[in-house]
Amino acid sequence: MAKKAAKKRAATGSAAKSGRAAKATPKRAAAKPARSKKARPAAGTTRKTASKQATAKKAAKRTPARAAAAPERNRATADEMATKQRDISVSEFFAKNRHLLGFDNPSKALLTTIKEGVDNSLDACEEAGIVPEIRVEIDQLDETRFRVSIEDNGPGIVRSQVPKIFGRLLYGSKFHRLRQSRGQQGIGISAAGMYGLLTTGKPVNIRTRTGKNRDAHHFELVIDTQKNEPRVKSDRKVNWKKDHGTRVEIEMEGAYRGGQHSIDAYIRQISLANPHATLHFRPPKAPRKKDAKEGEPTPEAELISFKRVTRELPAETAEIKPHPYGVELGVLMQMFRDTKARNVKSCLQGDFARVSSKVAWDICARADVAPTRRPSEATRDEAERIHKTIKKTKLMNPPTDCIAPIGEDLLLRALKSEVEADFYATVTRRPTVYRGNPFLVEVGLAYGGNMTADDTITLFRYANRVPLQYQQGACAVTKAVTNTDWKSYQLQQPRGALPVGPMLLLVHIASVWVPFTSESKEAIANYPEIIKEIRLALQECGRRMAIHVRKQRREADELKKRAYIEKYIPQVAIGLQEILGFDDRERGRVVNQLSDVLERSRKM
Numbered sequence: 381m382a383k384k385a386a387k388k389r390a391a392t393g394s395a396a397k398s399g400r401a402a403k404a405t406p407k408r409a410a411a412k413p414a415r416s417k418k419a420r421p422a423a424g425t426t427r428k429t430a431s432k433q434a435t436a437k438k439a440a441k442r443t444p445a446r447a448a449a450a451p452e453r454n455r456a457t458a459d460e461m462a463t464k465q466r467d468i469s470v471s472e473f474f475a476k477n478r479h480l481l482g483f484d485n486p487s488k489a490l491l492t493t494i495k496e497g498v499d500n501s502l503d504a505c506e507e508a509g510i511v512p513e514i515r516v517e518i519d520q521l522d523e524t525r526f527r528v529s530i531e532d533n534g535p536g537i538v539r540s541q542v543p544k545i546f547g548r549l550l551y552g553s554k555f556h557r558l559r560q561s562r563g564q565q566g567i568g569i570s571a572a573g574m575y576g577l578l579t580t581g582k583p584v585n586i587r588t589r590t591g592k593n594r595d596a597h598h599f600e601l602v603i604d605t606q607k608n609e610p611r612v613k614s615d616r617k618v619n620w621k622k623d624h625g626t627r628v629e630i631e632m633e634g635a636y637r638g639g640q641h642s643i644d645a646y647i648r649q650i651s652l653a654n655p656h657a658t659l660h661f662r663p664p665k666a667p668r669k670k671d672a673k674e675g676e677p678t679p680e681a682e683l684i685s686f687k688r689v690t691r692e693l694p695a696e697t698a699e700i701k702p703h704p705y706g707v708e709l710g711v712l713m714q715m716f717r718d719t720k721a722r723n724v725k726s727c728l729q730g731d732f733a734r735v736s737s738k739v740a741w742d743i744c745a746r747a748d749v750a751p752t753r754r755p756s757e758a759t760r761d762e763a764e765r766i767h768k769t770i771k772k773t774k775l776m777n778p779p780t781d782c783i784a785p786i787g788e789d790l791l792l793r794a795l796k797s798e799v800e801a802d803f804y805a806t807v808t809r810r811p812t813v814y815r816g817n818p819f820l821v822e823v824g825l826a827y828g829g830n831m832t833a834d835d836t837i838t839l840f841r842y843a844n845r846v847p848l849q850y851q852q853g854a855c856a857v858t859k860a861v862t863n864t865d866w867k868s869y870q871l872q873q874p875r876g877a878l879p880v881g882p883m884l885l886l887v888h889i890a891s892v893w894v895p896f897t898s899e900s901k902e903a904i905a906n907y908p909e910i911i912k913e914i915r916l917a918l919q920e921c922g923r924r925m926a927i928h929v930r931k932q933r934r935e936a937d938e939l940k941k942r943a944y945i946e947k948y949i950p951q952v953a954i955g956l957q958e959i960l961g962f963d964d965r966e967r968g969r970v971v972n973q974l975s976d977v978l979e980r981s982r983k984m
């Protein structure tokens with residue numbers, strides 16, 4: 381009885397299922413018959429069920445495949461779509477696209493965070509005329525979790541600004557000015573804090589003090605990614621030994637690795653290009669005192685220190701106005717809208733570099749725009765005419781006192797302290813211009829010594845004194861190095877690749893606006909003007925190196941020849957003794973005389 385009922389249930393169940401399958405999901409039903417074409421009804425299936433299944437399968441087979449694959453589409457209306465369209469906050473965007481900011485994997489995220497913190501500290505110290513002393517400390521909290529602390533002796537940050545600086549993306553002091561600095565976008569440190577929050581849920585800790593007579597404040601804050609606004613969790617006065625400075629602590633998921641992209645390599649390279657800064661570094665595995673308390677500052681003796689080579693700060697750089705050649709039409713129109721100048725002529729004269737009163741008159745006259753026209757009322761056509769006239773007007777290049785190079789001497793000292801080599805050369809080129817922006821290139825070269833001869837050379841790339849460790853292949857610097865013919869400078873070079881030999885190359889580009897290929901500031905865009913300048917600097921260093929290498933080779937050849945002749949001098953003396961019949965003392969004298977002649981005939 382029970383068996384019968386079960387069979388009936390099974391039969392109706394599967395028949396119903398097959399029927400539904402054939403109707404509602406024809407695709408699945410259509411796929412089945414092909415597989416089970418030859419299959420017999422499974423054991424335990426009644427004949428009735430089997431025949432019903434077969435009917436369903438046949439029906440499914442009859443359905444054309446295309447129709448079977450296309451279930452009814454949902455078609456959204458414009459009104460429905462309108463309900464879903466909304467603002468995207470910049471922090472939401474970068475939280476999803478964190479790879480654009482250099483947070484695409486745990487080890488890179490740790491490095492990027494340190495880089496952003498150190499960049500800010502160096503920028504702030506230099507702007508305030510303070511010789512930088514920076515500490516970078518890393519604590520490993522568990523296998524993948526780290527706490528990064530960056531502390532400086534800079535000017536500190538005004539209390540009311542702290543939340544916006546650390547809790548809002550695109551907030552900073554450097555974006556709107558044309559001045560050489562490491563940071564430029566106003567994203568760096570808040571993005572690092574956001575990454576910490578996303579991966580650990582922990583707030584950023586900031587301690588800052590702006591002067592001896594001011595209170596030190598300790599903040600804990602997070603970024604509200606949906607609004608791109610800061611949320612302050614706590615803000616309290618604290619005692620701090622420092623008179624002025626800032627300490628930032630971020631907890632995050634990360635990985636601490638060695639190699640070319642490592643934090644250790646970064647610290648070495650940053651100290652190389654910033655000889656005026658002292659950097660103290662505590663890697664995560666450095667032993668701490670047994671009784672050290674959580675959060676207690678590490679005594680200097682426990683830190684790895686990179687001491688400054690000079691106390692002289694880089695030359696103070698001036699902020700410049702945009703050069704008219706580098707301004708696009710849209711930007712020009714925006715400037716007309718925003719300017720405080722009363723008329724077009726004074727806007728051209730006052731808001732741009734290298735436009736005198738006469739040149740401004742001239743541009744207006746040739747563009748057929750009244751010099752007295754209100755800039756905000758200028759039409760698109762008028763702006764375009766002015767834009768075209770600017771391109772045809774001869775203007776002086778932008779002022780170049782806005783660029784501070786490291787300098788040939790300091791670069792040389794820094795290189796010597798970094799690598800032991802036989803030969804060094806440094807070149808600082810004169811500033812020039814790309815897209816209206818002044819820039820300058822410096823190259824340092826070290827050759828020989830204990831560097832390996834069989835490997836590709838080591839290339840250190842820098843932009844505004846910041847090492848670039850990623851995206852080497854996409855960088856203008858790499859392109860310029862590979863495009864240089866190193867064979868003529870006595871090095872081997874596989875086609876289209878970096879040269880091979882015992883050489884370290886350091887290339888530095890300083891500019892009021894470095895054209896990075898992305899927001900993560902890892903590679904420099906291929907502007908022909910930049911590539912040309914790098915190539916010229918490389919060629920200059922290469923020429924000097926080639927002279928050294930040729931001399932070295934001549935010396936080596938000479939030594940080889942001498943050794944060869946030296947080997948036969950005693951034999952020659954024996955021969956002479958036999959021919960001339962003199963005694964052994966005389967033979968000794970002949971050996972000395974011949975060695976003397978050989979020594980005097982030395983060419984170098």
Ligand SMILES: Nc1ncnc2c1ncn2[C@@H]1O[C@H](COP(=O)(O)OP(=O)(O)OP(=O)(O)O)[C@@H](O)[C@H]1O
Pocket residue numbers: 496499500501504532534535536537545551552553554555562563564565566567568569570571626
């Ligand atoms: N340690 C610090 N001391 C003093 N001011 C700081 C410090 N760190 C950041 N600031 C201020 O906060 C601003 C924002 O810093 P943030 O790193 O977010 O952007 P940025 O440095 O301007 O540009 P970038 O995104 O290229 O790094 C800076 O422009 C600077 O004015």
Ligand SMILES: [Mg+2]
Pocket residue numbers: 496499500562563564566567568569
């Ligand atoms: Mg920054």
